Amino acid sequence: MRITAIEATPVAVPFRTDEVWAFGRRRGQVVVLVEVHTDEGMTGIGEAAAYPSTEVVQAALGALEPLVVGEDPRDIERLTKRVEVVGTWHHMRQNSPALAAVDMACWDIVGKVCGQPLVTLFGGRFREWVGFFYYVPGGTPEEAASQAAEGADLGFSTFYLKVGSSRPGDDIDRVAAVREAVGPDAGIRVDANEAWSSGTAIRVLRAMWEYGLELAEQPVSGRNLAEMAYVRGRIDTPLLANEASWTRYDQIEVIRYGAADVVSVDNQMDGGLLNLKRSAGICDAAGLPVVKHSLGELGVGLAAALHVMAATPNFVLANQAYSSLLADDVIIEPHVYTEGHLPAPGGPGLGVTLDREKVGRYADDFARDPGGYAFHDRRRAAEPTPLPRI
Known part of the structure; x- marks a missing residue:
């Protein structure tokens, strides 16, 4: 069996409500669906997050194709080393999502x-079941509380x-409102996306302590592990x-510095x-739990990760996925949460099938407005964003 072609289709799927972070917002998810075709008629499907942009992913896939066409899709280690x-x-x-999508499609074939x-x-x-958190998109304390109550x-x-945010007091108020909405036993995780100085992180997280935070994700720069350890x-x-x-x-260095209690x-x-399985194994050897991070995915990418998480011991905490934000998906049977959990699909390979009508619809939506779901607030794009926030 040999790979004959890689087919890439960008699609744009809307969110139910905007995703808001410290530096902007987006109203939907763009991914590049990848199909790896073979000379025996077998096709595998994969998915690449449009990170850092759709154009970068498409260019990377174009550069990848000559390196993998003619290779056996079952020889994944050989194929990956050939690319590397x-x-x-x-x-x-920045090329990782493209290779990850081809890797995913090859595993689907296997x-x-x-x-x-x-x-x-x-x-x-x-x-049997993998746990996930509920994404509270942002807004006022009242809006955050309402969204959290919906998740509960x-x-x-x-x-x-x-x-x-530029006013840490707003963040504290939102955390307090969510705690009130979800009760004393729920986990609350906050993510500053490197926005704070070490002093601000310490001050704000101490103020949030009374609300029983489960985890604080990347409060300071990820490029200064000594600061993280501090x-x-x-x-x-x-x-x-x-x-x-x-x-x-990078995870080896995080462990070496003692910079985290949990690793994404x-x-x-x-x-x-x-490599996802390897990462978890490295952290397991260091006695650390892991959580699955997401650059944003639809049902194909989520299915792939579910298989690895269900088979790996130290995914013991709630993981990140975007399906609770999505208004729709591109697979025939979208993932359905039960008490915040999902099972790994049971069919061969990834166990999911593309809904061709929806793929076509959301590919057309992307073509009409390629930048419409970009991860920034166009109104703020020209504003300087000095970091860290003090």
């Missing part, structure tokens, strides 16, 4: 050839809020590394599903 070494992608970061779901190939089911009614028990030693809330934890090589891992950020 012959293709000189060994220092990749599972289909074996007649097995990927969870079996990645070690078998360690758990759906059965979620962990709630994720973006913080790092902050970690001065707060009671456990610290989650994200921007500091792009690849498995992501196949899209590190080029493939096997």
Whole structure:
């Protein structure tokens, strides 16, 4: 069996409500769907987050194609090394989602050839259900409380809020409002996306302590692990590394510095599903739990990650996904949460099938407005954003 072509289709799917963070907002999710075709008629599907942009992903896929066409899609380690070494992608970061999508499609083919779901190939089911948090998109304290209450009614028990606003008091008020809305036992996780100085992070997180935070995600720069370790030693809330934890090589450094209590891992950020499994294994050896990060995905990418998470012991906390924000999806049977949990699909390979009508519809939507779901607020694009916020 040999790869004959890579087909890429950008799609844009709207959110139910805007995603808001410290530096902007977006109203929907753009991904590049990838289909890897073979000379035996077998096709695998994958998905790349449009990170840092759709144009970058498409260019990376174009550069990838000559390196993988003619290769056996079942020889994933060989294929990946060919890209990293012959293709000189060994220092990749912004190219990772493109390689991750091709990797994902090849694993889909392997599972289909074996007649097995990927969870079996990645070690078998360690758990039947994988937990996820509910994304509270942003807004006023009242709006955040309303969104969190909606998630609680759906059965979620962990709630994720973006913080790092220009007025830290606003963040504290939003956390307080969410705690009031979800009750004393729910987990609340905050993510500043590197917005704070170490002093601000310590001061604000201490003020939030009374509201029982589960985790504080990347409160300070991920490029200064000594600063992260300094902050970690001065707060009671456990610290989650994200921007500091792009690849498995970064995770080794996070562990070396003692910079986090929990580590974020992501196949899209590190080029493939096997690397996601490796990342979790590195952290497990260091005695650390991991959570799955998301650059934003639809049902294909979520299915792929679910197989690995269900087969890996130290995914013990709620993970990140965008499906609770999405207004629609591009697979025939979208993922449905039960009490904030999802099972790994049971069919061969990824176990999901593209809904061709929806793929066509959302591909047309992207073509009509390619920049419409970009991750910035166009009204604020010209404003300077000095960091850190003090």
